[in-house]
Amino acid sequence: EDVHEADAASRELFLYLAMTMRIGICMVITYREDEVGPAHPLRALLIDLQRERRLAQLSLAPLDSVGVERMTAALLGKDATSELARLVHERSQGVPFYVEELLKATVDASPGAPGQLALPRSVSDSVQLRLRRLVKERGPQIADLLQAAAVAGVPLDYPAFLRLSDRAEAEVDVDLAASVDAQLLERLATRTETYQFRHALTREAIEMAIPEPRRRRLHGRVAEALAAMPRPDERAALLAHHFAAAGNEQQAFRYAREGAARALRLGAYGTAVDLLQVAAEAAPDDIGRLETLESLVHALQAGGRATEAEAALRTARELALADADRTAALDVRLADVLLMQGRRSEAMMAASRAAAALEGHEGPTLAAALVISARLSRVENDHERAVQLAERALAIARGCHERAIEASALTVLGSARVRLEGANGVPDLEEAVAVAKSHDLGAELVVASVELVLALRSLGRWDAARAAAEEALAIARERGLEFAQARLLTELVHIHYTQGRYRDARDSAERAVAMVRQGTTLATVARSLLCTLLTLQGESEAAFALSEQIAIPIAAVEPDRRLGYLSTRARIFRALGDLEAAAVAATRAVEFVLSALPRAGVEAFLAAADVAEARRDGAELRRLMARCDAHFAGRESRPIAVMRAEMDAILADIEGRDAADAFASVAERYAELGVPVRAAYRRACAMIAAIRARGSDLPDAPVRAIRAELVERGALYYVNIIDAALPSGEAPARTPHGATLSFSEVELRTAMLVSRGHTNDRIAAELGVTVDEAEDLVAAVLRKLGVASRAQVASWVLQREEGRPARRH
Known part of the structure; x- marks a missing residue:
């Protein structure tokens, strides 16, 4: 073992044994390739053995993530964790020596910052030993060059090395060749001559040994060298880092602003x-x-990082207190950020403060303050005031030729009018979209498109809503607007599942959850929608667990979004068979509608009607119908009309009357509205009601055809209700929570990685396979579980590991 460290006598013994043994004995030796350069004495031994055909070589590839996890478990036992194994794999790049040394250092080290692993002393000593050998051969200048390269932290091309060195070009050539031979550097397979450290830990070991004052000076040298090369603007981010580390604040400020401007143009908001x-x-x-x-603040908002944006705004506000207009402008932005977090009362205070400070100065900042105030009034269901404020903001914005504020004012005006006057508000929203498009206003276009989609949805124009959402989503992707993408994905969830595309809806919900940052109301909305899809797809226990997680933050979201959560809770308890809890949840949803949503609430009344149907509670359904009639008095939209007809059919069925024709009529009306799943479900109810009322034989073929359609759409919530009504229905096979089916070890590992939200690219990297192979593994997991989406895999993993959660009403 470790023959690269063997002395001359040992090497001669190896050669003698290899040349003289003839009795079938195999001698295995190991060595580290990075320790054996062209001039290493072991290289001559290997050449001799190859010439005599006495050598078979086996190169060992780095460990993949599974291998590192096994090694971690073997060395640390019960102290091993998947997160530690992941960190070790990332830092070691799978090299077993580094894996072992990192794990030893972890055991020996005192607790440090989460997510950090100390550089092992053994690794540092090994690298420093090689560096000292080079210095002995080439002089101290080679150490200077490698230290500068280590501080640079990125691959450097040949001209950069020339600028960093104070030696002649020929000497630099020899230094680079010697560093490659010593396995410290490697040349990349690029058209330009570019070098990097062979391993990240090698670079770190060299950098960490440099005293802080010298390291600061080296940062300055690296920055000056890179700034003197052509097109420094393309390296602005790197230059900002090195100038800052060197203490040159003037240059750090310059290049950081330049780099940030470039990143914003590209939509790279994190950078x-x-x-x-x-x-x-x-x-x-x-x-x-x-x-x-x-x-x-602009970059943080675009990335959905509301909490950080608020902190930056409050710091900026302290700096701007002497400038009343600027302070008011910051208050406008603060109100917007607070609204992102669902802190409506604080947002209203900030907006009112800004408007009061600007009263009499009818400029863009006042118009922006009025827009925010209008948005807040609309959220609080004061739509008349929202219209007044938005109209005033619109007039000021047009007078100032402020197109961004004009588009925002039109958006709030249109959304408020839709709630007051229905389709009469749509032209305002369409104009907002047109203004934003014509003036290339990305963020304003997305917000206007979201409100247009909401309006089209409320009017039952599902195809138009979907087209508008997908067009805006493409623009948001092109501009890198992650928060906007998540907003649009949540709208697509509603559209997809209403039109019966449950798998598409599930995919959109999962993407929204993965994309949006925690701490915003949108994060809660995305999880609430995923909860709805889990319920509709028959995963009621996973839905219950998720609904528990957002039970507190849901109170901060807009009332119509909160209604969806409350209605889903009623369906979850119905699916779990807890009809008493379902009745309590349904009542809460209806009470919320009556108190907070004077012009909406069909979803809550339908959920409550479904629960009354399951409980066969005619008296409760009659009370519900009376409240529904009072709440929607004077309104007779198509969705409201269908809902009332559905309640009549349910009541007839509960009271033992023939409800078959009534359910069939409801099914036809749902189909006309473009709601195919509910239509199919009520067609099945019509057939089952005919049996109850007329006593005829169950028409197996039509009911089973409807059931098959619902299974194909993924609507297992309704399938389960139909199965309960069938005397001998063929329910889909269920996989026990703890079952492992016929999964291979790598498939189980794939399921675990999927449950953590890993993409196929990352799964491929973790497992050490190609992306195509990773896709095949994911497909195998989906097929064996009999599910269609990655979130269903995550639910299975969660249930397998944790079991069913305790219920709470």
């Missing part, structure tokens, strides 16, 4: 945030810092 934070620290004065913080 922009990092650079703007550097710029804020390096700003030469309060004005520079204030301007930088304003840009930072």
Whole structure:
């Protein structure tokens, strides 16, 4: 073992034994390739053995993530965790020596920052030993060059090495060749001559040994060298980092702002945030810092990072207190950020403060304050006031030729009018979209499109709503607007599942959950919608667990979104067979509608009617119908009319009257509305009602055909209700929570990675397979579980590991 460290006598013994043994004895030796350069004495031994045909070589590839996890478990036992194994795999890049040393260092080290692993002393010593050998051969200048490269932290091309060295070109050539031979550097397979450290830990070991004052000077050298090369603007982010580390705040500020501007143009908001934070620290004065913080807020909002945006705004506001107009403008943005977090009362205070400070100065900032106030009034269901404020904001914005504020005012105006006047508000929303498109206003276009989609949905124009959402989603993707993408995905969830595309709806919900950051109301909305899809697809226990997680934050979301959650809770308890809890949840949903949503609530009344139907409670259904008639008095939209007809059919069935024709009529009306799943379900109810009322034989073929259609759509919530009504229905096979089926070990590992939200690319990297092979593994897991989406795999993993959660009403 470790023959690269063998002395001359040992090497001679190996050669002698290999040349003289003839009795079928195999001698196995191991060595580290990175320790054996062209001039290493072991290389000569290997050549001799190959020439005599006495050698068979086997190169060992780095360990994949599964191998590292096994090694971690073997070395640490009960202290091993998947997260530790992941960190070790990332830092070691699968090299067994580094894996072992990192794990030893973890055991020996005192607790440090989460997610960090200390550089093992053994690794540092090994690298420093090789470096000292090089210095002995080439002089201290080679150490200087490698230290500068280590501080640079990125691959460097040949001209960069020339600028970093104070030696002649020929000497640099020899230094680079010697570093490659010593297995410290490697040349990349690129058209330009570019070098990087062979391993990240090698670079780290060299950098960590440099005293802090010298490291600071080296950062300055690297920055100056990179800045002197052609097209420094393309390296602005890197230059900002090195100038900041060197203490050159002026240059750090300059390049951080340049890099952030470039990142914002490309939609790389995460990079922009990092650079703007550097710029804020390096700003030469309060004005520079204030301007930088304003840009930072823009990047944070675009990325959905509301909490951080609020902190930046409050700091900026402190800097701007002497400037009343600027403070008011910051209050407008603060109100917007607070509204993202569902903190409506605080948002209203900030918007009112801004409007009061600007009263009499009818400019863009006042118009923006009025838009925010109008949005807040609309959220609180004061639609008349929302219209008044939006109309005033629109007039000011048009007078100032502020197109972004004009589009925002039209959006709020249209959405409020839709709630007051129905289709009469749609032209305002269409104009908002047109203004945003014609002036290339990405964020405003997305918000206007979301409200247009909501309006079209409320009018039953599902295809138009879907087209508008998909068009806006494409724009948001192109511009890198993650928060906007998540908003649009949540709208597509509603459209897909209403039109019976449950799997598409599930996919959109999962993507929204993965994309949006926690701490915003949108994160809660996305999880609530996923909860709805889990319920409709028959995964009621997973839905219950998720609904428990968002039970508190759901109170901060807009009332119509909260209604969806409350209605889903009623369906969850019905699916779990707890009809008493379902009745309590349904009553809460209806009470919420009566108190907070004077012009909406069909979803809650339908959920309550479904629960009364399951309980066969005619008296409760009659009370519900009376409340429904009072709530929707004077309104007779198509969805409301279908809902009332459905309640009549349910009541007839509960009271023992023939409800078959009534259910059939309801089914036809749902089909006309473009709601195919509910239509199919009520067609099945019509057939079953005919049996109850007329005593005829069960028409197996038609009911089973409807059941098959619902299974194909993934609507297992309704399938289970139909199965309960069939005397000998063929329910779909269920997989026990703890079963492992016929999964191979790698398939189980794939299921675990899927449950953690890994993409196929990341699964491929973790398992050490190609992306195509990872896709095949994911497909195998989906097929064996009999599910259609990755979230269903996650639900299965959760149930397998944790079992059924305790219920809470």
